[in-house]
Amino acid sequence: MPFAGIDIGSTMTKVVIVDRDETVLSAIIGPTGVEHRHLALKVMQEAIAQSNLTIGQIDFIVATGYGRINVPFADKQVTEITCHARGIRALFPAARIIIDIGGQDSKGIKLDSEGKVANFIMNDKCAAGTGRFLEVIAETLGVPLADMGKISLTAKEYVKISNTCTVFAEHEVTSRLAEGAKIPEIIAGLHQSIAGRVVNMVRHLGIEKEVVVTGGGAKNIGLVKAIEDKVGSPVLVPPEPFLTGALGAALLGRSFIDRGLTPDHERRLESVTFFQ
């Protein structure tokens, strides 16, 4: 009995298909993109093909992420907060705080001892403290986003970035470069800035161990270390931080079936339309 979760984020679309015993049958990550809305469907089709299934053979499909609202092939929509919590609980049963740094928002989620969502907080109003901040500055520096973490680890100290606003920070970074600041130290400074902002937000929930960092931001080792600095203890990172929401969505599908929910058999493998 397979279950699928699709997480349509602002920058990436992720699909995970699991079996009843939580074995992952397939996991695909593809871009969401501005003009690539149909890619959500492609990612889904690819995941189905990889697991040697047809869409009809999947028992339940849960959609999550900001693009979840109008997915023609999903049986149910669930918020990403619930899905992340479920995915993280499967990976790290001792998790109490989840820090999710996405492309366009950042979230803090508090779990109770049973792994249920007790509280959450999020920032989707301001690019500071989100993946977007890193993306913009990476472009300014001419450094590939994927290399930012590694490069920052070579810094012995960091350049303090005093502007919170991404637009102003971009300007500040250009000035520091002109003054001769080293790129690794600038990047390390940016990580400190994002980590400070995110951890301050999460403090409102009361930080408790274990702390898990997930989302695209967790793929940046420099940012993760900066978060550990601010939290004051080591944090856990999933093997594939992009996939925790989709994994949670798939696992929730299994719970829905167990609770007697029947899937919508009129699934249409059609492109996703977005509401904004």
Place this chain on the structure above:
Amino acid sequence: MSDNQKYYAGVDIGSASIKAVLINAQRIVASAINASGGSYRDTAQSVLDTVLAHANMKAKELSGIVVTGLGAENAPFAARQVSDISCQAMGCHYLFPAARTIIDIGGQFTKVARISPTGTVSDFLMSEKCATGSGRFLQVIARILHIKLEEIGPLSLQSRTPVEFSTNCAVFAESETVSRIAEGARPADILAGVHRAMAAKVAMLVKRIKMEPDVILTGGGGEDAGLVLSISEALGIRVLVPEQPRLSAAFGAACLAQS
């Protein structure tokens, strides 16, 4: 020399442009604006030279000179330095004697101030934390749309259905703009949407210092008719704009040189 024969200069060294105003008996005799460029010193000198040449004067014939703005310390000539907000207040006071609230929208920052009936600053706030309230937001969006800054105002006034951005963050609005263009939104509607987002942010600042009429809008933002309209709507009051909104701080500096 009687007061009528005395000339005073004000030079405003801003991040985007450098302005100089020459006055005689509180009336503008000559003015000049130049892009700041790479050397504040050189540009400030040439802008001052331009206004002096207009009046056939030499620098040593000036009875007083005040320099202001972000780059005031870079002035290549001896001059008294006064903060830009004090100069702005004095300039607005002379241009609009009933001025009590000033909004200055520059290329980088937006400042709001309450001023007394004598033109001194009684309260002051600056939006340095977020680009949304500043001219940078418009510059970013205008670049995507390939529209010149001076075209923004007239074009935005043609909008009937302004785009509503889901957040007021300039960075998120930038990517949202790209999506909206792909969906077929018109540039006029996008710009009008940016004006509204900016106006909301500016109105928040103005409310914090407790607005009192008359409200004056200065800086490059004052040259954008669409922004002036949006801010007037957001505040529920018609804001007044100097004839040359970018010159009011330099004018105020010259007035302060006299007093």
